[in-house]
Amino acid sequence: xxxxxxxxxxxxxxxxxxxxxxxxxxxxxxxxxxxxxxxxxxxxxxxxxxxxxxxxxxxxxxxxxxxxxxxxxxxxxxxxxxxxxxxxxxxxxxxxxxxxxxxxxxxxxxxxxxxxxxxxxxxxxxxxxxxxxxxxxxxxxxxxxxxxxxxxxxxxxxxxxxxxxxxxxxxxxxxxxxxxxxxxxxxxxxxxxxxxxxxxxxxxxxxxxxxxxxxxxxxxxxxxxxxxxxxxxxxxxxxxxxxxxxxxxxxxxxxxxxxxxxxxxxxxxxxxxxxxxxxxxxxxxxxxxxxxxxxxxxxxxxxxxxxxxxxxxxxxxxxxxxxxxxxxxxxxxxxxxxxxxxxxxxxxxxxxxxxxxxxxxxxxxxxxxxxxxxxxxxxxxxxxxxxxxxxxxxxxxxxxxxxxxxxxxxxxxx
Amino acid sequence: xxxxxxxxxxxxxxxxxxxxxxxxxxxxxxxxxxxxxxxxxxxxxxxxxxxxxxxxxxxxxxxxxxxxxxxxxxxxxxxxxxxxxxxxxxxxxxxxxxxxxxxxxxxxxxxxxxxxxxxxxxxxxxxxxxxxxxxxxxxxxxxxxxxxxxxxxxxxxxxx
Numbered sequence: 001x002x003x004x005x006x007x008x009x010x011x012x013x014x015x016x017x018x019x020x021x022x023x024x025x026x027x028x029x030x031x032x033x034x035x036x037x038x039x040x041x042x043x044x045x046x047x048x049x050x051x052x053x054x055x056x057x058x059x060x061x062x063x064x065x066x067x068x069x070x071x072x073x074x075x076x077x078x079x080x081x082x083x084x085x086x087x088x089x090x091x092x093x094x095x096x097x098x099x100x101x102x103x104x105x106x107x108x109x110x111x112x113x114x115x116x117x118x119x120x121x122x123x124x125x126x127x128x129x130x131x132x133x134x135x136x137x138x139x140x141x142x143x144x145x146x147x148x149x150x151x152x153x154x155x156x157x158x159x160x161x162x163x164x165x166x167x168x169x170x171x172x173x174x175x176x177x178x179x180x181x182x183x184x185x186x187x188x189x190x191x192x193x194x195x196x197x198x199x200x201x202x203x204x205x206x207x208x209x210x211x212x213x214x215x216x217x218x219x220x221x222x223x224x225x226x227x228x229x230x231x232x233x234x235x236x237x238x239x240x241x242x243x244x245x246x247x248x249x250x251x252x253x254x255x256x257x258x259x260x261x262x263x264x265x266x267x268x269x270x271x272x273x274x275x276x277x278x279x280x281x282x283x284x285x286x287x288x289x290x291x292x293x294x295x296x297x298x299x300x301x302x303x304x305x306x307x308x309x310x311x312x313x314x315x316x317x318x319x320x321x322x323x324x325x326x327x328x329x330x331x332x333x334x335x336x337x338x339x340x341x342x343x344x345x346x347x348x349x350x351x352x353x354x355x356x357x358x359x360x361x362x363x364x365x366x367x368x369x370x371x372x373x374x375x376x377x378x379x380x381x382x383x384x385x386x387x388x389x390x391x392x393x394x395x396x397x398x399x400x401x402x403x404x405x406x407x408x409x410x411x412x413x414x
Numbered sequence: 415x416x417x418x419x420x421x422x423x424x425x426x427x428x429x430x431x432x433x434x435x436x437x438x439x440x441x442x443x444x445x446x447x448x449x450x451x452x453x454x455x456x457x458x459x460x461x462x463x464x465x466x467x468x469x470x471x472x473x474x475x476x477x478x479x480x481x482x483x484x485x486x487x488x489x490x491x492x493x494x495x496x497x498x499x500x501x502x503x504x505x506x507x508x509x510x511x512x513x514x515x516x517x518x519x520x521x522x523x524x525x526x527x528x529x530x531x532x533x534x535x536x537x538x539x540x541x542x543x544x545x546x547x548x549x550x551x552x553x554x555x556x557x558x559x560x561x562x563x564x565x566x567x568x569x570x571x572x573x574x
Contacts, residue, residue: 055517058524058541065525066554101438231467231514244466249488250440314441314484314491316468325468325484342469342518350514 028364041356041368048360053353057346068339073099073308074173076336081167083341086129089122090319092171095339097252098328100174101313103304110298111175112254117291118162118170119253119317120284124154124195126320127277127284130369131202134274137365138215143205150198153191160184175301185292192285199281206274216271220355220367223268232351233344234322235280239273241266246318258294260287270370307334319344419490422462430454443493448505451483451496456511458485464492470518472526474556479503479526498528507532527552543567 028041042054064083068076077099081092093115100107107115128151135143155165162168162178170176206212222232227240237244241264247255248262263279265272310332316325322344329338355367423442427434430453432446446454458464464487473480475497483494498505507530509516519530520540530536539546542553547566551558563569 054535054538056538056540058539058543061541063553063560066558066560228465229513231465231512250486312437314468314493316486316491323468327469327471327482327484329473338471338473340469340471346517346521347469347514350516 026361041353043356043361043364045361048362050356050359050361050364053356055349055353057349065339065341068336070335072306072334073336074306076339077171077173078169080339080341081169081171084343085166086126087122087319087321087324088167089118089170090317090324091341092169093119093253094315094317094324094326095328096171096173097317098313098315098326099308099330101315102308102311102328102330103174105174105302105304107174108299108302109254109296110179111300113258113291113295114176114180114300115171115253116255116258117180117288118158118168118176120288120291121154121158122168123284123320124281124288125151125158127281128154130277131274133369134216134270134366135212137369138212140209140211143202143212146198147202150195153195157184157188157191160187172301173304175299177301179300180292180295185295188292189289192289196282196285199278199285203275203278206271206278212274213271215366216269216274218269218271219359219363220270220273220370221268222351222355226354227351230350230354231347232322233347234318234320235273235276236322236348236351238263239265239276240268244323246316246323250316252315252317254291258287258291260284270366273370307332308336321345322348416490419462419487423492426454426457426462437493440489441491441493443495445495448496448498451494452506452508452511454494455483455508458492458494459511463487464490465512467512467515467518470515470522472522472528472554474526474554479522479528481505481522481528483508500527503528505530507536509533525552525554527555 024045024047026043026045028043038059040056040059042056043050044052044054064079067079071079077092077095080095081088083091128147132144132147132151135141135147158168159165161180161184162170170178206216222236222240224240224242227237227242232240232242233244243249243262243264245262246252247260261279261283263276263283265276308330310330312327312329314325314327316323318324324344325340325342327338327340328336331337352368352370355370356364359367420436420442423444424434426432427444427446430446430450432444432450432454435443435445437443444454464485466486468484468486468491471480471482471484473482478497478499480495480497483496485492485494496505503526505528507515507519509519509530509532516533516535517540519533520535520538522528523530523533523536524540524542545567550563550566553563
């Protein structure tokens with residue numbers, strides 16, 4: 001059945017005039033595994049407003065934790081790097097640190113700096129990707145295009161250092177696999193300067209451009225108390241004023257040697273999240289510039305035997321999306337006994353469900369993208385009005401258009 | 415880890431008949447009985463201000479299912495360990511103290527088969543498919559074999 005155009009104004013008026021007695025159930029997702037991650041949300045509506053959200057994930061669960069139990073320690077490092085297609089490096093870093101904690105070896109200082117440089121480049125590329133997506137969902141396509149063009153700058157640098165754009169495979173146990181190429185320093189500093197300028201410009205845009213302001217201001221509110229109870233991590237914690245940043249609280253790699261600004265906001269809306277991520281991007285760029293200029297000499301790696309002593313160790317790192325957690329248990333053999341992975345999206349999901357309550361359908365793409373989840377399930381959405389038994393289906397594009405029309409009726413496509 | 419927090423943790427662990435071990439600098443483990451877990455966690459959250467639950471880990475310990483609550487506050491990590499027997503895998507849910515634990519409990523329920531009494535979403539699945547056969551052991555137990563799962567869920571890829 002094709003979509004029947006609904007005039008947003010009419011819909012809102014009718015919602016105000018007559019109280020919906022029946023609850024509407026809107027299944028949201030799970031579509032298109034080719035995009036990032038499919039997830040499924042059951043939205044229960046009262047008129048236009050969401051009253052309850054029930055999540056269902058696991059559509060791309062590949063059983064990595066089970067697979068890790070049958071694979072050698074080293075092989076697992078590269079397998080866990082493939083947990084995520086955006087923040088891949090930080091997974092291998094957290095796993096590597098958990099395993100290194102069971103051995104007696106110390107990571108060389110130069111390797112710690114290289115780890116920091118790659119991790120921060122990953123943060124820049126992830127944040128830029130997210131800002132672009134926010135532009136897309138808000139109906140501001142120009143921002144999406146510009147930001148993704150600038151993202152290539154940092155991806156090129158990552159490729160020059162590691163040989164790969166996304167799955168860098170830079171980490172090894174107790175060190176890194178590749179050294180920084182000779183003579184890269186000036187180029188990195190110059191490119192970081194360019195990115196800082198661009199980030200400042202984008203910040204100016206999101207602060208002045210009507211499209212972004214209308215869609216993001218006062219949308220996605222979360223109280224500090226609720227955030228703390230729901231154990232949120234990363235930017236989602238920092239935008240409500242909680243000082244949660246593993247880089248600061250429990251420094252790993254070279255974070256105790258490289259100065260950086262921690263960005264904390266108090267407004268707790270999507271607009272603050274945009275500003276926060278752009279500010280963090282500037283902070284990351286400054287860190288990279290500092291790190292390449294103060295890169296110490298020395299070895300980059302220590303070779304270790306393939307058997308890891310028995311014991312257990314848990315570590316956390318600050319991924320672009322927040323705290324990432326690894327727990328490793330060794331029985332003293334060639335394979336781990338148990339590896340537990342907790343990605344930041346799972347930690348932030350309960351908070352996202354909380355934020356969605358009280359929002360309108362038009363805000364769903366913005367709010368769900370705001371937590372920067374690793375998924376892209378907005379390809380298709382089907383509606384069931386329990387009162388009239390009318391069913392219809394919207395594609396992701398139609399949903400996006402509906403959101404834009406809801407806020408800017410004058411721009412509605414004729 | 416600050417000396418004050420260490421001493422307070424030790425005291426609380428002793429009160430709950432728990433075993434207290436310092437794993438390494440900044441990481442301690444407390445082993446505690448299933449029945450006392452809720453009281454201990456509410457002390458942790460309310461008295462010691464350790465409110466961030468990083469995650470919960472399930473473990474296959476042979477006869478038992480191990481559950482580790484990973485708490486952290488700044489540099490300090492506190493691993494709170496408990497277990498339930500496989501024959502009667504009923505644990506107590508902590509969602510009324512820490513609402514953020516809801517998905518972690520569901521995950522252990524899916525992957526190890528432990529039930530958390532008091533979790534409102536225990537009847538739902540989070541990660542496993544809806545068609546998961548009831549007689550198949552939960553996937554992260556050592557007795558579960560990937561080949562068997564592929565066969566039962568019809569996930570085998572035909573070789574050409």
